[in-house]
Amino acid sequence: MSKQGFTTRQIHADRRLNKPANGAVHTPATTSVLFEYTDAQDIIDVFQGKQAGHVYGRSSTESMQALANQINDLEQGVGAVCFATGMAAISAAVLSLFKHGDHIIVSQYLFGNTRSLMNTVSDLGIQISFVDVTSLQAITEAYQPNTRAVFTETIANPATQVADIQAIGRYCKEREILLIVDNTMTPPPLFNAKASGVSLVVCSLTKYVAGHGHVLGGAVIDTGEFDWSGFNNISPAYQVADCTQWGLTQIKKKGLRDMGASLSSEAAHKIAVGMETLALRMQRACSNAKELALFLHNHDKISQVYYPGLADHPQHFIAREQMLTGYGAMLSIDLAEHIDPIAFLNKLELVICATHLGDTRTLALPVAPTIFYESGPQERAQMGISENMLRISVGIEDIEDLITDFTQALASL
Known part of the structure; x- marks a missing residue:
């Protein structure tokens, strides 16, 4: 079959990617917090990342993973992690990947809550430079030897300044630093983050993706555009065989498992259904x-x-x-x-x-x-x-x- 259109893919994404049991076209909400393993070796292998599976509802459930698969398909990435809110997704990405002494170049037009988070991060010893992201020159002038990333929105909320993502993406690739973009305002099909050189997409699923003002959620998506093998902040425990998963593995372990901002299975189900008409x-x-x-x-x-x-x-x-x-x-x-x-x-x-x-x-x-x-x-x-x-x-x-x-x-x- 020839390449299908965006809406066609979204409507059929759940059954195509996740293959729900008994012919269901939607993955049901998984309400169990714990998961049984009849062979104890299997639970050991899942804990150690040697095989896929669920061990505890705070870290993952079938519903959470099904939505992550659909969100990842939406952005054509290499993986996604879902959270209870968009702010939880942003917090998890920043606090999992950066440490005291690192420097992040940040849009001066950030939404209020995100800007507040960046001020909190600054108090923890991560250096933050707020710059005009409509100017590539402002970003290049803010660069320091300890710069690890640029963080921006596609379109600022509320004054609608537009970052030149494509130019910033090229610059970040030259410098071998992350480009993290909040794509809440312009989800696919409005904007192709991967094609613009974005490393990580963060977004509030509460807004356009779910679309009906009745559920909270957030996500981090890795586009596959960044080489994690050169990123020094990845813990050796999370340097799995496939280096494209290093960043997401650390975000999932530190940002989701440790911080606990888990998306409920009921919320995951609502978001997935709402996304079909995005x-x-x-x-x-x-x-x-x-x-x-x-x-x-x-x-x-x-x-x-x-x-x-x-x-x-x-x-x-x-x-x-x-x-x-x-x-x-x-x-x-x-x-x-x-x-x-x-x-x-x-x-x-x-x-x-x-x-x-x-x-x-x-x-x-x-x-x-x-x-x-x-x-x-x-x-x-x-x-x-x-x-x-x-x-x-x-x-x-x-x-x-x-x-x-x-x-x-x-x-x-």
């Missing part, structure tokens, strides 16, 4: 976002629209080159100075005021006093976040209804 939802949400961005861009009560799909966006041409099927489904706006953002949000009838993104429903919230409140005015300014910015995660409603809602809310003020 491409369809992303196509509709991206189309809606672009139309809404154009409408707001031309409205006299909007002073600024932040969306990579607009021609006047500072990184529009980078986004156009990197993105495959759209510019993402999130945008942010600054209202005209005389308009109260809170009053505007309260006038919206269809759009939900909530802290989440990647949902089927359109969501909006004020950025500075909520998700970036802890950052303070000076840090927010460095990140391109205005004090009156509103973030809008565009859903899959009929675009006419969304524009009608924004029109009536703006007209009432």
Whole structure:
């Protein structure tokens, strides 16, 4: 059979990759915490990594592994590990792979919780340099002999700065350092991380992948683009025969087993089912976002629209080159100075005021006093976040209804 399309592969991924028992098309939720071995040698071999298997629900279950297989297939990697949340995935990757004295170059536009994590990591002795990742020169100038990685998002949340992943990927390969990319905002089929030279993909499965605002999850995916044999931080215990698995093995052992941020089997099942419609939802949400961005861009009560799909966006041409099927489904706006953002949000009838993104429903919230409140005015300014910015995660409603809602809310003020 010829190569199948993205949605076809996703719909059939569970039964194709995992082969559930009794002809089921979905892997069932595995609720057992423990697993019996009739031959004691088998449990020894599983513990020592000599054969595949499950020994304890904190580390793995059939449901967790089935989802990891599907997520890995999504990114065309060499393996994946799933976690209870996206932040757990990021924390596990960073704390498992880096140690006191290492240096990481980090995007200055990171989402608030991730930036907070990086500050915590800095307190532990891992050096962090926040730089403008839209400039390759800024990254090269930040490089130090102890630099081990660059960490960035594809599109920043909420001000939508776009990192030049392809240029950064080439640079990291030359320097033989990791490129870790948070791909939450632009999951496949929007962005091909492997083709852009990304070493590790981290993401929140809660958002677009699951898609319905009803389950938490996260993942780390190894694209196979990094040579772990030259990475000095891998423990000898995790230097298995296949060196492509060294990084993931250490993340799984240190970041999942030891730290315990395990994804429940019920959550894994929900994420896997939601993922089947990822491409369809992303196509509709991206189309809606672009139309809404154009409408707001031309409205006299909007002073600024932040969306990579607009021609006047500072990184529009980078986004156009990197993105495959759209510019993402999130945008942010600054209202005209005389308009109260809170009053505007309260006038919206269809759009939900909530802290989440990647949902089927359109969501909006004020950025500075909520998700970036802890950052303070000076840090927010460095990140391109205005004090009156509103973030809008565009859903899959009929675009006419969304524009009608924004029109009536703006007209009432």
